[in-house]
Amino acid sequence: MTVHAKTEHTKGSGTTWVGRSIRRLEDPALVSGRGRFTADLPAAHWVRFVRSHVAAGTIDSIDAPDGIGMVTASDLKGLKPIKPMLSKFNYVPIGQPILADSVVRFTGECIAAVYAPSKDQAEDFADEVNVAITETMPLTDARVALADDAPRVHAGTQHNVIVEGHIATPKFEDAWVSADRIVRVEARSRRQNATPMEARAGHAVYDPLTERVTLTCTTQMPHLTRTAVCDILGIPESELRVIAPDVGGGFGQKMSLAPEYVLLVWLARHLRSSVAWTEDRRENLIASFHSRDQYVELEGAFDGNGKLLALRGDIVANIGAYSCFPTTCGVEPLMALAELPGPYDVRAYDCRSRGVMTNTCPMAPYRGVSRPVITFVLERLMDKAAGAFGIEPTELRRRNLIDTFPYTSATGLVFDDGTYRETMEMAIKAIGLGAFRKRQEAARLQGRYLGIGFATFSERTGYGSPAFAARGMEITPGFETVILTVDPSGFVEARIGSSPHGQGLRTSLAQIIADEIGVDPQFIKVVHGDTDRSPYGWGTFASRSLVLSGGASLMAAQKIRAKLLKMASHLLEASPEDIKLEAGAAHVIGTDRSVTIASMARAAYHQTHIFKGEIEPGLSENATYDPSGTFSNACHVAVVDVDIETGNVTLEKFLVAEDAGLIINPMIADGQVHGGVAQGIGNALLEEIIYDETGNIMTSTLADFLPPTAREIPEIELHHIETLTGNTITKAKGLGEGGAIGAPAAVISAINDALKPFDVSIDEMPATPQRIRAALRNSGKLP
Structure with a gap:
């Protein structure tokens, strides 16, 4: 089920295609077996x-x-x-x-x-x-590799730390010592493999x-x-x-x-x-880039009302044996450093983050990069603090979530308009928190242990070269260029630098272009993934493709639109302001006079003389877009049933309240969230690359490394708020990674909520049955 609540709405703006759940244009070839791999x-x-x-x-x-x-x-x-x-x-x-x-x-x-x-x-x-x-002697654990006497992975280096960052805000210690209560979390995120369907x-x-x-x-x-x-x-x-x-x-x-x-x-x-x-699957599991092998120590200083005053962290990221190109191995530890405070208003921050070399497969970005880890750790801190203050976890979050925009974080990130509190309130209402607490209490009396977990987070999306330049990268990704052409037959071709791989970008871009120049998306072909045909671009990553390629597509389409209106004004003898483009033609408003876009396109190439030199021959425009970036946000809620005899976790329900700005295609957006949540559930419960003491991988088949199946994924209920950001030309924000960012924290929070009667704390993911059973045994409180 999906529910949309818009803070602003585009109804009446003249849009025809944006906001509609049209079928993906790329699917017919794929589902009929005509795809080319x-x-x-x-x-x-x-x-x-x-x-x-x-x-x-x-x-x-x-x-x-x-x-x-x-x-x-x-x-x-x-x-x-x-x-x-x-x-x-x-x-x-x-x-x-x-x-x-x-x-x-x-x-x-x-x-x-x-x-x-x-x-x-x-x-x-x-x-x-x-x-x-x-x-x-191999090194497989980052903490062991930190020791002064540890072997060097690369001979001649002074130590195994390859990248290190530290942020400390002014007067941090003053804020720290003024706190009434310090809450601490020591968390571990085990190593993963992205495991795409195609190796x-x-x-x-x-x-x-x-x-x-x-x-x-x-x-x-x-x-x-x-x-x-x-x-x-x-x-x-x-x-x-x-x-x-x-x-x-x-x-x-x-x-x-x-x-x-x-x-x-x-x-x-x-x-x-x-x-x-x-590549075969074994090669993929042992030698294709891994991710998210991190230790995080986090402390929060709170005042007597539960307000977070200061945050102190230490992050150790295992980056493997080599640094990945082009982002470098700094992508995980440095993103964690910059974005750890998340959606919470905290002004004092002190954090160190290190990337450490080991004799393991090199690491690379994986959907969400470090944010599934830091969200998990930060939400564990909030849950523990709520327990210390004896209040509902959502109430503690309510007291700390950012609610004034624009907001500059302690690390210097500027958050545009968002709905951090609103999405949480929407999720609380939709899940029925009060009714659940009553059901949970009744279930405990019957020996069943239900739990509910909330995860609120921000997702930095659609950022261009200024954000990457701040990292000091020799190669600074960012801009995207689109070349838009209407050929003499009237068909439209958009050549893009981004390179989609299943997320429906072709369809979404076609919808943006179609609204601007008044044609059906079926007549728009999006060309990508070919260096001979596409403009130089940076590809697909970091929830950026719709924001950047969408922005460049809109800008190029606006140029085409202006030219079409000028051409139509010549042919129809009317002012451009009196002409509208729709249904594949230019129409003089209030009359029956019109000319098709196809005939104007033919004239642009074959009859340029009729425009008396006032219009350039041909019908092609290009645009480059390089924005500062925007922040999506969401609240995820998981409801679980934990079997204390086996440690098995059954997900009863999963709910998402998401704000990703203007939704171009709701069906595609929902699919992105569904897929991300499924991966996040795998992160929370199942997936773990395991090395033995000799550095040999024990999880080299899908019998050992366990991605989730349909059996593990519950019903996912989606709610959307659409806050139209001023930080992007399309008013849209990215959401490709969000599902994977919030889900692990929500699931593990729910597990811990279910196990409250046993005073255990699961601060490691995946939360496997073995780890849950071990924690319960160590509690000494099993019946």
Whole structure:
């Protein structure tokens, strides 16, 4: 069920398509099996990677039988390593070789690549390669790696801390010592894998005529992939074309540059042929970017009324063996540092955040990045504080949520208009909190333990280059460009730099453009994911695509609209102010005079003389958009039933009250929230990458690493408030990550609420049955 409550409404504004739940334009090909994925492409040579079976060691030898085509690091001399850069936060630049050179640093690291005419033969060849490694002591835990006497993951470094940030507001100690009560949380977020439905894949083909290579791959950032690969190989970008076809889910894992793609392009040029690689699920689980392995210590100082006066934190993030490109490994610890205060009004803040190298798979952004972790920890703090003050958890939140806008946070972030308290009040009313408390009490008398958990949070979305520049990134993402063309047949093509991978962006952009120039979205084609066809852009990540590509699309469409009105004024002999564009034509208001957009488009190309030099030939415009950013917000509520005998958690209900500004397509927005909540539930209850003491991954199949299924996902009830922000040209905010941000905190809060009679505190995720049972046993209060 979805309910919309708009703080402002677009009714009567003349919009036709924005705000409507039209079917996704990209779906017919996908649901009928006509989608085009990287793994569908044929190749002359198939590649398998020989990967390290140990977490740390020196390579003594690599041997393969005669006749096997094989590439090792010795063949790649002269290639640059993958080496993302930051200019701030004590960042230590570490290069990652394309293939391990002398040293291996995590289980699954690429040591060699073999190639053969078929997938099966390549697999067999890889099994015949013998790699001798002298093992050394691995580090898998970030806290152990912090010790002064810990082995160094990279020889020659002073320590294993690769990035460190610290924020302390003035007079913090004064605020701290004035508090009546200090509340503390020590929390742990276990390592995850994004587990997209389609694992990584790459296909590189050399064209002997042009001497160019076309790399088709599962990437969220086609243009930056091209730039990075060409820099590493030392070739002009004109010699490489990168295509992202249909991509079966990315979630951030396909955002960072994979060394496998560099090897594929090099090998295609070396063989002057076509090569392909498709990752299997085991490879994905052990060697494709992981995420969210963090320790967080958080303390809150409250006055006697439960008002949060000061917040003190210490964050340790395990970033793995290498830094990811282009965001660097700073993305998780630094986002946590900047956004930890969340939606709460707190003026005194002191926090240190460190990214620590270990002998584990490198980390990269995953839907929500650090915010699922910091939201979980902050909401645990609020629940514990509510318990200390003896009040309802929602009441403590009510006393601390931001309610005046614009609001500048203790870390300098500027929050635009939002509904932090309103979404929580909407959620409280919709869930029926008072009635639930009565049902909960009655259930406890019968030996059933129900719980309810609330999570309020803000989601920074749609930010451009100023936000990334503040991080000190050598590569500063941000702007997006759209090239909009009406061709001589009257059909519309929008070429975008963003690269959607399942979120319905094509449809949403078509709706924005359709309203502006008066055509049906079916006549608008959105072209993306091809560096030969699309303008240079940054791809899809950080809840940015609709805000940035949508803004650029609107700006380009406004230019097209102005030109169409001017053309129509010539053809219809009327003032542009008296003409409206709708249903594929320009109409003189109050008359029956009209001209179709298709005929005007034809005239723009074939009869330019009729406009007497007052209108440029053709019908194409472009626009670039680079906003400061905006904040969505939401309140998530989970209702659970905890079986104290087994530790099993059943989710009875999940409710979301969301404010993401103007909703372009409600069905697509709801789908985004549903998908994010499902991932958040997996984060809260199930998903965990586990290393043993030797650095070997124990969760290398989907029998061990457990994503949620339909059985674990309850009914999700959605409520929307639409606060039309002035920070974006479309009035929309991003919401792609929100479902995953709030759900883990809501679920674990509900578990803790259910277990209150036992005085236990689950401050770790996932909250598995084993961890719940252990906490209950240690409580000594089991019946």
